[in-house]
Amino acid sequence: MQRYSGFGLVKHALRHHEDWQRQWRNPTPKPGYDVIIVGGGGHGLATAYYLAKEHGITNVAVLEKGWLGGGNTARNTTIVRSNYLWDESAALYEHAMKHWEGLSQELNYNVMFSQRGVLNLGHTLQDMRDIQRRVNANRLNGIDGEVLDAEGVQSLVPIMDCSKRARYPVMGASWQPRAGVARHDAVAWGYARAADALGVDLLQNTEVTGFKIRDGQIQGVHTNRGDIASKTVGCVTAGNSSVLAGMAGLNLPLESHPLQALVSEPLKPVLDTVVMSNHVHGYISQSDKGDLVIGAGIDGYNGYGQRGSYPTVEHTLQAIVEMFPIFSRVRMNRQWGGIVDTCPDACPILSKTKVKGLYFNCGWGTGGFKATPGSGHVFAASLAKGEMHPIAAPFSIDRFHSGALIDEHGAAGVAH
């Protein structure tokens, strides 16, 4: 793999940038692989990378029906944080956070992980109780965070209306300084390039149309480019997971919903942290390019169209202008949508299935991006060993039978 560096850039500039290497190959599918990953988004590519890097399993294919990183990896609002309430989720997201720190260097690809901090605002007494509880729980789990009062919030975000005039005045917030944002596309590309360099075949425009299962054991997949054999298949297809599970005769407790986001026109720097409010219901950050990146909750209906309904956009901007009255004259450039697969307890599924060798990594709902490195890391370990990694184990699909749900709705799980 051609190493990237400032020095390399100068060398290439002298050669008019004519001999940059491909970041990944465009291979033809082999008849079979040791492991097949279905879904070439961030989580799938990270899984493939860690399989090759940490487990020496390099005979791996990632099958992507479109372009790499073209699903929710390309559509999210790029927020990364690990201040989750429950031990199980805190362990998972903090595992990811530790990988985020240093990911650019590990991949030799600047994913622009920017630890500019995340504020989760509280507007009611109950919000503040929940914030106290969550920050306390985080502290005991070794995750950074503190509880700020309204003045503390105001001093971090001078442009926000923290006055008593607001409809739901800001009473305080949780503040995670290590949290922040990252460049979503670069995460997919960085993992793709590194996985490819280790020998992983990244097969774009390759759509899985069915599974080959014999005696309860996965044998491979049918694709639009022919059959590909493997005894280990990991599905990491977010909003399309139910569709894929259906092909294997499985039912997953998932609902696919549209989730929308929008950006303003690029502005000079005006907001340098991430501000999230579940109560007023909107969240916002400013990208390095200058766009205000804005999101809120899912659309209420189910669907696979990568777009949502207009009232959701209206409500989102109402919340943003309520929090930031100065943005009223700023203009909205673009809106878009993705399909999120939501679980009843707002936590993901990382699990074996009743088909031997067939694994699912899905159900990330509205908050999967932040978990990308951790999800890939523990999922790869699970595929490599045939046993779910301890951090992944609580997220087994069995929890919907046993009732051992990890309900993140309560304190942290609504808006991501």
Next chain:
Amino acid sequence: MSQSALQPNRLAQGGQIDRTHALTFTFNGRSYTGHPGDTLASALLANGVDLVNRSFKYSRPRGIVAAGAEEPNAVVQLGATEATQVPNVRATQQALYDGLVACSTNGWPDAQRDIMRWVGKLGSPFMPPGFYYKTFMAPASMWMTYEKYIRKTAGLGRSPTQPDPDIYDHMHRHCDLLVVGAGPAGLSAALAAARAGARVILADEQEAMGGSLLDTRETLDDQPAAQWLKTTLAALVEHDNVTLLPRTTAHGYHDHHFVTLHERRTEHLGDSAPSQAGHRQSRSRLHRVRAGQVILATGAHERPLVYANNDVPGNLLAGAVSTYIRRYGVVPGQKLVLSTSNDHAYRAALDWQEAGREVAAIVDARTAPEGDLVAQAKAAGIRVITGSAVIEAKGAQRVSAARVAAIDVDAFTVTGKVETLECDTIASSGGYSPVIHLASHTGARPVWSDDIIGFVPTTVAGVTATGGAHGVYPLGEVLADGVEAGVNAATALGFAATVNDADLPRVAPRHEGPACALFQVPHEKATLRAPKQFVDLQNDVTAGAIEVATLEGFESIEHVKRYTAMGFGTDQGKLGNINGMAVAARCLGQSIPETGTTVFRPNYTPVTFGAVVGRHCRELFDPERYTPMQAWHVAQGAEFEDVGQWKRPWYYPQKRRTSEGEGLETMAEAVARECRAVREGVGILDASTLGKIDIQGADAREFLGRIYTNKWQKLAPGRVRYGLMCGDDGMVMDDGTTSCLAENHFLMTTTTGNAAPVLEWLELWHQTEWPELEVYFNSVTDHWATMTVTGPEARKLLTELTDIDLDREAFKFMDWREGHVAGVPARVFRISFTGELAFEINVQAHYAMHVWEALFAHGDKYNLTPYGTETMHVLRAEKGFIIVGQDTDGSVTPEDLGMYWAIGYDKPFPWVGKRALTRSDTRREGRKHLVGLKPKDASVVLEEGAPIVFDPKHAIPMPMAGHVTSSYYSPTLESGFALAVVKGGHQRLGESVYLPMADGRVHEAEIVGTQFVDPKGERQHV
């Protein structure tokens, strides 16, 4: 001073501007004049302002390129005051008004002398696409510093720092037919449909309707096009069934013909919306249109050619040159070279020459152009160079020459010698791209048409593209196409309509020769070695950048877009995207349709946040809900708490005298006083906000039994029961009392915040699972006001005001009675959330204040004390009564709460949550249980949310055994106390737990039962 000295590029005649009035405006601190009818762009060009901005990445000087929504460069900061700043306004779409203040968005100290240009000049070789993915990685700790400076150089305009003085509004509209675009196609379509009787909305984004008719050279019925335009607009105005919306952009097409239109109502008048007859006007308005049919007459955007240094000021679109000359009376230069691939662009040279300025040459990529316009140009003596193109512009802050050479389009090579033509303006045209954005917003993919060398919309039911929007360009055909679209839409809507050719104006036939497909122009040097050839001007994306992206394996057009940032600007690639796709296709050795387009997303042009928000801001963001006693609470000086949308009195601080003088009680003092009043005398709570659902029907009782965990079969009329509701996961989701009003009639109460979700929950189960049950739900929360009179003196007080027999035996605990209180009909419920004797009085809301005041009139002698939610919380917690959402969090079962008595495992029908409660995890040992906590130090009030551990010396991560859910100081117990959930808590009564706090302190507390006061529950029965 003469006008020409003031506005050197303004023609003495022509254009649709009003030369009799002068408007003064300021750009980058300098004062200029223009005229009504000007855009900011035309006025700047008239004044000879070449340099309007610095580019985003390389800080290159940039001038005005286009005349409409597709303008990528002339993006300015508008606003004379801080509060009225608007970032990123396109000068080409901003009408000029007197006193307008604008400046460039980039460049320091100004766009002319910009310091960053040196960074751009020297650094640009080291800034290929995605260079930031390859650098700034070492040392890792420096990234936040690098990023700080990267952020400083990014962005365009700036946000205002003061709140917006203007208001915005929404209008909901329905129509038979929405026509987007009032050019020749849209006008004909609208008129045809209107004549057939359809209700039509015609929206157009420009200051004046007419589209291409505003600057065409062609005649209609041998008259200037303006004449036909005037007549047609007059005819449309005549129709009552037509709504004309000028300055209105259809920016989003959503499913089922829902189209959002942004009407800029006052942005042409001044910085801020002027008042009209004393009323504030909305600055702009969002029309939410649901149409039966939609006609897209959005025209086409001209494509510039991609050649070296095509970004130097003085490089314009050919069509824009004509527009500025013909519509605004402005010639943006002295000497023109036109580079074209088609006939149509020739009119720019003809217009230029007719305006009295020099045309150096027309450079045509075709070897044998042969249309009528070509002949006209030749006849006018203009030099036409064929088989050639402008391969490079020369000049620094303004074009000084064009380098012209013969090219082989197919082989992508320069084949002849380069000739340098002196000029100050290069107009280019690479053909036209239909404006297909709206047609693609709902996911329909456009299709490539070789005939017009462009993408056209696919068919979507109910949506018709007409005229230029689907590649029909000659004016006569456009008019006919529009009429046909209008007639077809009207017919589809059920109106009788036919095409009558006699209605169509006569257009002189004009022969146009075929265009050639030219996008990027070859240069003598390879693309990566030639001077920059810009594809996306706003984001500084060059043809070379796209080539590098494809070299690096970015083959999907979405990857190319994301890696290079092509099309991510505020123009969303209106000028550049097709050229970019063509460059990518060339590099990948495939066709443009194989390369495909990226996805078009709303908005077509940016929309003010305020307009999307409409009136739903400030006091109308989420209207506050008040109980009927609100005015009384305010008069009493209550502090309020937000509970759901309601404002509830939190506590009532009274005046009190201390050694420091007179002042208000603290919250702790007020709550202690209120608590004592209830425990010792009588208090009153405004409980009107609790959700109330009226449930009726033959199966109402059966339904309650299925939705609640406990039993309802035997609840007799006149009786009340506490009910617990679980989700289908077996976790407690709400609680409250339900009263039997009659055999088939119940009144359910819910928590304040859950009133709407519980009603939805009931409807969900009824409608989707048990539709066979005859049961009806009605929210009556607002209909009834509720006042809780509670305390040992409650009966005495109420007896004075009611005809209901309050005798202990006649009106037992958990009974309800109907009668009168203070002379008005009332329902009185003997239920208690304080543990004291309590009566909840429900009266119709409009009687409530009277009853409330009557209670106080009689209550004086009992020291009747109003108490707020904080006191309510203390009193209920002392009794171990839970608050759902505070003591529960979606992970707590009824058994975890110790409420075995409220679970009817033996009920015949498996109620919601029952199955989940039999699962292994809900049956396991060691679940968290609700318990009481008594701090070892009675003066300590534990923090709500504090963590509970068994071993406070354990290293991090320290296993958590639970947390404090509710914690208060009890004036009755004279100590702190708390409710908490603790692992295995019910089996740990008497044990100690520890609470390690953020400040390092560790509290110790004893696990106790949840009932701190009157554990036997005797007081509520008195």
